[in-house]
Amino acid sequence: MRASLAIDTSTSRTLVSVILGDKEIWHKFQDGATAHGAALPTLVAEGIKKVGIDQVVVGMGPGPFTGLRVGIAFARTFALARSIPVLGVCSLDAIALPIGDKDFIVTVDARRKEVYWARYINGIRQGEPTVNFPADLAGAKIYADLFPDMKALVNLSKSQNIVAPYYLRRPDAVATAEKLITFRAATALDIPVLTSLDRQLFPYSPWSVAQFKEELAGIPNTRHFLVATNEKEEIVGYAGVFAPAAGVEADITTVGVIEGYRKQGVATHFISQLENWSRTRGASAMMLEVKTDSFAAIRLYLSLGYLKISIRMNYYGPDMDAQVLRKEL
Numbered sequence: 431m432r433a434s435l436a437i438d439t440s441t442s443r444t445l446v447s448v449i450l451g452d453k454e455i456w457h458k459f460q461d462g463a464t465a466h467g468a469a470l471p472t473l474v475a476e477g478i479k480k481v482g483i484d485q486v487v488v489g490m491g492p493g494p495f496t497g498l499r500v501g502i503a504f505a506r507t508f509a510l511a512r513s514i515p516v517l518g519v520c521s522l523d524a525i526a527l528p529i530g531d532k533d534f535i536v537t538v539d540a541r542r543k544e545v546y547w548a549r550y551i552n553g554i555r556q557g558e559p560t561v562n563f564p565a566d567l568a569g570a571k572i573y574a575d576l577f578p579d580m581k582a583l584v585n586l587s588k589s590q591n592i593v594a595p596y597y598l599r600r601p602d603a604v605a606t607a608e609k610l611i612t613f614r615a616a617t618a619l620d621i622p623v624l625t626s627l628d629r630q631l632f633p634y635s636p637w638s639v640a641q642f643k644e645e646l647a648g649i650p651n652t653r654h655f656l657v658a659t660n661e662k663e664e665i666v667g668y669a670g671v672f673a674p675a676a677g678v679e680a681d682i683t684t685v686g687v688i689e690g691y692r693k694q695g696v697a698t699h700f701i702s703q704l705e706n707w708s709r710t711r712g713a714s715a716m717m718l719e720v721k722t723d724s725f726a727a728i729r730l731y732l733s734l735g736y737l738k739i740s741i742r743m744n745y746y747g748p749d750m751d752a753q754v755l756r757k758e759l
Contacts, residue, residue, distance in 0.1 A: 434587070435474065435483045435508070436580040439466040439501030440493030440521035441538050446473040447580035448480050449487075454581050456480045466497040470504050485514050487587045489521035489578055491596035492546035492559045493538065502595055518592040522548045522559050524578035527586065534571045537564070542614075545574070546598060560706045561598045563615065565650045567710060611696060613703070616655040616668065618646055623665050624657075631686040634721075635746045645670055645683065654707040658687070658696050666691040669700035676712025679756070680704075685718075685727075692726075701734055709759055716759060719745060719752040731755050 431451035438445040442463040448456040456477050460469035488505035491498045502518070509516035525536045532552060537545040540561050548559045549570055564574075616624070621642045629636040637645075645653055652674050658667035667687035673680035682704055687696045705716060719742060720727050732738075736755040745752035 432484045433481045434485050434487050434584045435477065435505075436487045436583050437470070437474070437501050437505050438489030438521055438524070438578045438580070438583060439470065439497045440489045440491045441575075441577055442497075443577050444469040444473060444497075444501075445489075445578060445580060446470070446477050447583075448477045448483070449581060449584045450481055452581070452585075457580060459577075463494070463497065466500040470500060474504070474508065483512065483514065485509070485587075486516040487584050488516060488518055489524060489583060490518040490592045490594075491521055492540070492561065492598045493521060493596075494541055495597065498595060498597070517587040518595075519583050519586045519590055520548075520555070520559065520592055520596065521578045521583075522546070523555060523586055523590075524580070524583040525573070525576045526550045526555070527553070527582035528579050529573060531571060534573060535567060535569075536576060537567070537572060537574045539575060540598075546596075557709070559596055559598060560709065562707055562710055563650070566654065566707055569712075610661045611658050611666065611691065611694065613656055613658050613699060615649070616646060616657045616670075618643070620657055620665060620668075621646070624668055627665065627668070627686065627688060628684075631688065632684075634750055637684070645672075648672070653683075654704060656700060656703060658691070658700070660691070667696045667700065669697075669704060671704040671708055671716075673708045673711040673713045677714055679715045679717045680708035680711065680713035680759075682716060682718040697727075697730060698734065701731075705757075705759065713759055716757045718755050720755065721746055722751045722753045728753060728755075 434449040436447040444460045444466045447454055458473050486505045486509045505516050522536050535547055535549045537547040540546045544561050545564050546561050549556045624642050625639050653672050655670040657665045660666050669685040670683045671680050672683050736757045739756050740754045742752040
């Protein structure tokens with residue numbers, strides 16, 4: 431019978447098991463969100479005393495960056511040193527397999543008050559795992575903060591071998607040149623700053639205080655709104671989306687980044703998060719308008735898969751047309 435060393439570090443728990451055929455003959459774990467690197471060698475050294483190992487099966491996430499990398503790097507190095515196969519499996523699938531409900535969602539902590547999650551119908555994952563705020567999830571029973579089942583991890587390796595880790599987002603802070611940028615949900619306390627920045631960035635059609643209040647009042651039912659802050663916790667960018675119902679287009683309502691923080695990946699991160707949130711709402715596509723002479727913005731959207739579909743004449747005022755873009759989800 432084949433003996434598998436199973437490793438998962440996608441959660442706050444370091445999990446190690448030895449599976450002989452279909453039977454788990456040894457299992458041990460250690461809790462601690464920052465303990466993976468120290469715990470893993472000790473646990474594996476104990477586990478491999480039980481039987482000769484024929485293959486390594488490792489959870490590929492999603493999970494927090496450092497812990498997940500520790501587990502995957504250790505598994506690959508161990509397998510390479512012994513000239514045995516290493517197989518990768520989606521960690522969320524290993525959580526979901528024993529549950530058995532018809533329609534449900536599994537989540538694990540992604541930190542920053544977010545969760546990594548996937549939806550399952552009749553045991554089949556619907557799309558790729560993603561990351562969102564818990565309040566944004568709806569439509570099925572949620573199983574939260576469970577740990578991968580190691581026998582399931584090995585069983586799944588017979589039908590899947592994921593090569594690339596599920597790194598679904600950047601670390602909590604994004605280092606860009608000499609800047610440190612973080613992202614969070616907008617709150618009503620941000621409205622005065624947002625109104626001021628909007629007048630600077632979009633002087634031809636700035637939003638009023640009432641418009642920002644309306645946007646934030648729709649969170650989380652129909653709207654999602656984010657801000658980016660620098661190391662001084664000053665707002666340097668913001669973005670929002672309106673997704674009225676499943677099966678229709680979501681509308682990116684605004685994306686703004688102040689001078690000095692552009693070309694740093696801020697807008698790209700915003701758009702990715704807005705798209706992910708819209709998918710959870712069942713949106714069929716993303717729509718947006720951008721001023722026809724905003725060439726840098728249009729280039730960015732085109733690079734992210736958006737297509738030009740029409741022009742709206744005088745959308746921002748006399749002789750200020752808008753390019754309409756769309757991306758299928």
